[in-house]
Amino acid sequence: MICRLVKRVLVGIAALAWVSVSVNAARWDHLTGEQLEQKLTEKFTQGQYSPKGADSCLMCHRKNEVVMAIFDGAHGSMNNKQSPMAGLQCEACHGPQGKHNKGGKEPMIAFGEESKLSASAQNSVCQGCHNDPKQMAWHTSTHNLEEIACADCHNVHSAKDPALDKLTINDTCTSCHSKEKADMNKRSSHPLKWDQMTCIDCHSPHGSMNESALNKPTINDTCYSCHAEKRGPVLWEHAPVTENCVTCHNPHGSVNDDLLNSRAPQLCQQCHAPDGHASRVVPEPGMDAFGGGKSCLNCHNKIHGSNHPSGSLFQR
Ligand code: HEC
Ligand code: HEC
Ligand code: HEC
Ligand code: HEC
Ligand code: HEC
Ligand code: HEC
Ligand code: HEC
Ligand code: HEC
Ligand code: HEC
Ligand code: HEC
Numbered sequence: 001m002i003c004r005l006v007k008r009v010l011v012g013i014a015a016l017a018w019v020s021v022s023v024n025a026a027r028w029d030h031l032t033g034e035q036l037e038q039k040l041t042e043k044f045t046q047g048q049y050s051p052k053g054a055d056s057c058l059m060c061h062r063k064n065e066v067v068m069a070i071f072d073g074a075h076g077s078m079n080n081k082q083s084p085m086a087g088l089q090c091e092a093c094h095g096p097q098g099k100h101n102k103g104g105k106e107p108m109i110a111f112g113e114e115s116k117l118s119a120s121a122q123n124s125v126c127q128g129c130h131n132d133p134k135q136m137a138w139h140t141s142t143h144n145l146e147e148i149a150c151a152d153c154h155n156v157h158s159a160k161d162p163a164l165d166k167l168t169i170n171d172t173c174t175s176c177h178s179k180e181k182a183d184m185n186k187r188s189s190h191p192l193k194w195d196q197m198t199c200i201d202c203h204s205p206h207g208s209m210n211e212s213a214l215n216k217p218t219i220n221d222t223c224y225s226c227h228a229e230k231r232g233p234v235l236w237e238h239a240p241v242t243e244n245c246v247t248c249h250n251p252h253g254s255v256n257d258d259l260l261n262s263r264a265p266q267l268c269q270q271c272h273a274p275d276g277h278a279s280r281v282v283p284e285p286g287m288d289a290f291g292g293g294k295s296c297l298n299c300h301n302k303i304h305g306s307n308h309p310s311g312s313l314f315q316r
Contacts, residue, residue: 054089054090056097057097066158070085073158073159092129094109120147122149123144130150141213169195169199173199183252186253187257189254220245236311237305248267300314
């Protein structure tokens, strides 16, 4: 009985707290993203920072575990002079408090999926401190042009930023890239699903000057960085191999062996006519040289090129 009463009181308090919070939140909930941006810009020019820094924020926000976790990460460190916590503290990112503490009359800069601010507005806060040349490619990157926010990948209110941990990078990327997620779980793939490799082994998350934001100038250079033996030089080159590995392979994964886009003979017949030469070849008894086994590769097995003096047909 007592138990139930206590519970009812608790529920009552919780409901009250919720009401007051949502009333406060509603003060700026009706604003459009643009109006909000304008209001926040005004606030910035007034520059009314709280004299007590984080302490004044924590009066209301300390119960929120997400908020408190900032002290476990790089931005919560007091030792680093460049760190927000050694300067304007919370307001270095969320902007001046102004009258926000007066019954929530004024909005703060918010980040992440629920923020009404444009990605570029959010990102400009981060870039205020993170403006080293390494980030230059960001401006022309697809991610920037597609309005992806720094906070879509990074989590600053945490001890472990998921974008910086090898075991969670792939999850971060595939939360948006569902096609690559499906591919990497197919039968043949790079060891991405075991997190032994990550998307950033090939791609630069902040963009690069190369196509598809690759780390290396070309697709083939990307592949050679690990598959050096495919670089050659070879005596007899197979033109598509030196041109572009992804003509035949899907780097993210495939239902076919060896990450192949399709299987032989179809793979080869995109370029080589299926005519004539079939009749000139005598398949071994019981084996259909063109459909069964490794098909064309039964004979042309040095498909990446040959170093044999008489290997011009990639047979040896
Ligand atoms: C008097 C209490 C109070 C103080 C002090 C306070 N806040 Fe808030 N804050 C709130 C309330 C209430 C909300 C709206 C409810 C919510 O979303 O949690 C809120 C929301 C926020 C949000 C989310 C905004 C959004 O649009 O989703 C951020 C960020 C924030 N506060 C940061 C700060 C910072 C930084 C400080 C210190 C400079 C601070 N707050 C001081 C009460 C306070
Ligand atoms: C380095 C910039 C930075 C600093 C410093 C910072 N925040 Fe945040 N804050 C963020 C980002 C980014 C988010 C969105 C969530 C995330 O990515 O971690 C956020 C989210 C929040 C939220 C919303 C949390 C929720 O439950 O969704 C509140 C409230 C908040 N911060 C308050 C604070 C307070 C209080 C401080 C100081 C103790 C602080 N922040 C310091 C960047 C910062
Ligand atoms: C007031 C300056 C300041 C602002 C604003 C700021 N940062 Fe930082 N950030 C730092 C400093 C200082 C470090 C630590 C660098 C170091 O240790 O070399 C850091 C480190 C980082 C790191 C690496 C973290 C790690 O654990 O090594 C990431 C990622 C990062 N910041 C992202 C962000 C994002 C995203 C935002 C915007 C929401 C942001 N920062 C806003 C100053 C800032
Ligand atoms: C698509 C996801 C993604 C976005 C968007 C993103 N980052 Fe990163 N960021 C990463 C990953 C992944 C790493 C780890 C890179 C590594 O280990 O080589 C990283 C590393 C960092 C670091 C650590 C230092 C460094 O350069 O290695 C900082 C600082 C940083 N990012 C800041 C930012 C800022 C500022 C923005 C927004 C302008 C941003 N990031 C946008 C994924 C992202
Ligand atoms: C918040 C969603 C989101 C996250 C998280 C995200 N991306 Fe993207 N990414 C996009 C969008 C949207 C595009 C543009 C449309 C497309 O190509 O799918 C894009 C494009 C790309 C491209 C093509 C770039 C080009 O110039 O053609 C690459 C590569 C890429 N992302 C890699 C990554 C990697 C690696 C990560 C993790 C570190 C990541 N993305 C995380 C949304 C995201
Ligand atoms: C082994 C290297 C490698 C790895 C690992 C890799 N990619 Fe790629 N990715 C590429 C290459 C090469 C291209 C260009 C393909 C092309 O032009 O057809 C590409 C293209 C892309 C594109 C652009 C696709 C399009 O249709 O334009 C996206 C998005 C992408 N990758 C996301 C990812 C994500 C997410 C991961 C991690 C799950 C990842 N990649 C891992 C090599 C890689
Ligand atoms: C960061 C290193 C790295 C890069 C870059 C890389 N690979 Fe790989 N690749 C691997 C590893 C590791 C394996 C797995 C080897 C194993 O399982 O024995 C592999 C396996 C393969 C396989 C065989 C897959 C199978 O099912 O057995 C093919 C085909 C392949 N890679 C093609 C490519 C192509 C094409 C590129 C360029 C787009 C590329 N790789 C870039 C590391 C890399
Ligand atoms: C003309 C199509 C084609 C092109 C282009 C191509 N490959 Fe392959 N690759 C194949 C085929 C077919 C196999 C399977 C070989 C077999 O079954 O004997 C294969 C297998 C592989 C393997 C796994 C077996 C091995 O030989 O190590 C790797 C790794 C590989 N390719 C990397 C590359 C790289 C790197 C490039 C670009 C330099 C490339 N491939 C270009 C058709 C191609
Ligand atoms: C993207 C197009 C393309 C694909 C796919 C392709 N090839 Fe080729 N292949 C070529 C080109 C171009 C040449 C050079 C032809 C020339 O020099 O006349 C060539 C040359 C050859 C040669 C040497 C014959 C000659 O005339 O020099 C053989 C054998 C061969 N390919 C077999 C294959 C096999 C087997 C496959 C499938 C595993 C395959 N090719 C896939 C484009 C392709
Ligand atoms: C049983 C072995 C064998 C198989 C299987 C085979 N080839 Fe050949 N291929 C040869 C021989 C032998 C030659 C040389 C024929 C000649 O000089 O008359 C040749 C020649 C070629 C040439 C050079 C141009 C030409 O027509 O002379 C190409 C291209 C070629 N093959 C592609 C393919 C493709 C594509 C497949 C699969 C659809 C395939 N081969 C399957 C043995 C084979």
